[in-house]
Amino acid sequence: MELWFTEKQTENFGITAKIKRTLHTEKTDFQQLDVVETEEFGNMLVLDGMVMTTEKDEFVYHEMVAHVPLFTHPNPKHVLVVGGGDGGVIREVLKHPSVEKATLVEIDGKVIEYSKKYLPSIAGALDDSRVDVQVGDGFMHIAEAENAYDVIMVDSTEPVGPAVKLFEKGFYVGIAKALKEDGIFVAQTDNPWFHQHLIKQVYNDVKEIFPITNLYTANIPTYPSGLWTFTIGSKKHDPLQVSEERFHEIETKYYTKELHKAAFALPKFVADLLK
Amino acid sequence: MELWFTEKQTENFGITAKIKRTLHTEKTDFQQLDVVETEEFGNMLVLDGMVMTTEKDEFVYHEMVAHVPLFTHPNPKHVLVVGGGDGGVIREVLKHPSVEKATLVEIDGKVIEYSKKYLPSIAGALDDSRVDVQVGDGFMHIAEAENAYDVIMVDSTEPVGPAVKLFEKGFYVGIAKALKEDGIFVAQTDNPWFHQHLIKQVYNDVKEIFPITNLYTANIPTYPSGLWTFTIGSKKHDPLQVSEERFHEIETKYYTKELHKAAFALPKFVADLLK
Numbered sequence: 001m002e003l004w005f006t007e008k009q010t011e012n013f014g015i016t017a018k019i020k021r022t023l024h025t026e027k028t029d030f031q032q033l034d035v036v037e038t039e040e041f042g043n044m045l046v047l048d049g050m051v052m053t054t055e056k057d058e059f060v061y062h063e064m065v066a067h068v069p070l071f072t073h074p075n076p077k078h079v080l081v082v083g084g085g086d087g088g089v090i091r092e093v094l095k096h097p098s099v100e101k102a103t104l105v106e107i108d109g110k111v112i113e114y115s116k117k118y119l120p121s122i123a124g125a126l127d128d129s130r131v132d133v134q135v136g137d138g139f140m141h142i143a144e145a146e147n148a149y150d151v152i153m154v155d156s157t158e159p160v161g162p163a164v165k166l167f168e169k170g171f172y173v174g175i176a177k178a179l180k181e182d183g184i185f186v187a188q189t190d191n192p193w194f195h196q197h198l199i200k201q202v203y204n205d206v207k208e209i210f211p212i213t214n215l216y217t218a219n220i221p222t223y224p225s226g227l228w229t230f231t232i233g234s235k236k237h238d239p240l241q242v243s244e245e246r247f248h249e250i251e252t253k254y255y256t257k258e259l260h261k262a263a264f265a266l267p268k269f270v271a272d273l274l275k
Numbered sequence: 276m277e278l279w280f281t282e283k284q285t286e287n288f289g290i291t292a293k294i295k296r297t298l299h300t301e302k303t304d305f306q307q308l309d310v311v312e313t314e315e316f317g318n319m320l321v322l323d324g325m326v327m328t329t330e331k332d333e334f335v336y337h338e339m340v341a342h343v344p345l346f347t348h349p350n351p352k353h354v355l356v357v358g359g360g361d362g363g364v365i366r367e368v369l370k371h372p373s374v375e376k377a378t379l380v381e382i383d384g385k386v387i388e389y390s391k392k393y394l395p396s397i398a399g400a401l402d403d404s405r406v407d408v409q410v411g412d413g414f415m416h417i418a419e420a421e422n423a424y425d426v427i428m429v430d431s432t433e434p435v436g437p438a439v440k441l442f443e444k445g446f447y448v449g450i451a452k453a454l455k456e457d458g459i460f461v462a463q464t465d466n467p468w469f470h471q472h473l474i475k476q477v478y479n480d481v482k483e484i485f486p487i488t489n490l491y492t493a494n495i496p497t498y499p500s501g502l503w504t505f506t507i508g509s510k511k512h513d514p515l516q517v518s519e520e521r522f523h524e525i526e527t528k529y530y531t532k533e534l535h536k537a538a539f540a541l542p543k544f545v546a547d548l549l550k
Binding site: 006010011012013014015016017018038039040041057060193217219220221224225226227252253254255256258259261262263264265266267268269271 | 281285286287288289290291292293313314315316332335468492494495496499500501502527528529530531533534536537538539540541542543544546
């Protein structure tokens with residue numbers, strides 16, 4: 001018998017992947033959590049039926065969330081990751097020698113637990129001594145923080161379930177407060193083929209709060225449409241004005257300093273959403 | 276009853292789209308041809324089970340095949356499209372006022388016939404007076420042509436069935452001969468997630484024939500991995516050295532002059548394939 005996992009990415013379109021076996025399935029306090037072993041993408045973490053990350057293509061998302069803001073900031077020391085319990089963003093953050101502390105606030109401890117068990121190449125970084133792993137509500141953490149972080153990364157699920165609050169304007173106001181005076185934040189903001197309204201709304205909200213606001217993209221095969229967007233809000237440093245000497249060598253599979261700039265060149269129909 | 280069309284893009288991964296109905300299905304002399312009406316992407320042309328184009332996302336592929344070489348060439352007058360029976364590339368070619376004649380050589384007349392019937396917003400351009408539509412073998416056409424074209428675009432299916440010859444080195448030698456002394460050619464060369472060997476092979480073959488060889492990418496949701504590559508070979512004009520004044524206003528939904536350059540900034544794992 002062949003087993004195939006199908007994610008309906010919209011009502012009328014989806015991806016389907018052949019699986020070898022289910023490694024774990026559980027209804028946690030927050031969401032349905034599944035880990036499956038796929039033929040094409042290695043182990044795959046699925047939350048509420050949506051692919052979160054796979055061993056084969058995880059590097060794209062994690063590198064592009066982390067390195068764009070971290071190379072934009074001249075000296076990031078303290079980084080906060082909201083969500084991201086799989087540890088992939090943290091792994092990339094730790095490649096920057098200036099980072100002294102990386103705080104992770106993940107609402108669902110089970111995501112951390114099963115990522116460590118089944119996605120060790122991604123989650124292993126969570127055991128690094130510079131990492132402070134907190135199981136808790138990122139929204140509350142942000143509400144209570146002030147002038148605390150150089151860079152904040154919002155590595156959330158889609159705006160359904162526990163992550164709804166992380167796409168509201170009040171959250172971005174809180175992030176601005178939680179950042180230091182030259183702080184930068186980035187959030188994953190879904191894809192421009194099926195979620196144009198969301199991208200537009202987040203961009204306009206962030207733009208009212210941060211003097212420098214931009215959208216950039218990356219190709220992620222297992223995410224809807226294969227084209228993912230990230231919205232970056234910065235108080236001072238422009239992600240498109242990074243000096244050559246700021247870039248240092250890091251080991252990556254997707255990010256390059258040329259791609260850092262190129263990722264901001266948007267397809268016309270995406271650029272038009274932001275007008 | 277719900278009907279879903281599933282394309283296995285690899286042995287172990289695919290996309291699936293809900294369809295309203297099948298508009299046409301036929302075994303032509305060359306391939307299995309299906310046109311379905313989908314909920315998400317409008318009408319969709321499928322050859323040998325593989326999505327060729329859809330009304331919703333066709334503009335990406337067609338614009339990126341056509342405009343990158345046509346803006347690179349300072350004065351393209353005669354353009355040849357090999358394959359491309361749906362007419363989408365021709366539609367984009369005709370947006371360039373310098374083009375006096377566009378020749379299309381499509382091996383399967385049925386593709387033209389059913390594209391005109393079910394994809395009129397794409398295929399309508401084939402009726403333009405500047406277009407010479409020929410039903411025939413593109414490989415033979417190239418073999419017989421000499422110093423004839425400013426730009427040649429290879430809009431083929433995957434390297435299975437009738438298109439196998441279009442991915443062989445001998446074909447690129449023929450293209451160089453068929454081009455004028457400052458000619459440019461471009462070919463679709465599949466995706467870098469599942470077909471790394473093909474990209475590497477075509478790039479190396481083209482590089483031995485053309486002094487300027489480059490790879491660029493675009494996001495196409497209904498193509499495998501969502502990240503498509505195009506290989507460009509040029510005798511004289513560098514696609515990365517197009518002067519600002521060369522760009523003129525054309526109506527597009529994906530291509531912009533900024534994206535023209537950015538599309539050549541490759542993800543590191545793709546750039547590494549070309550070393």
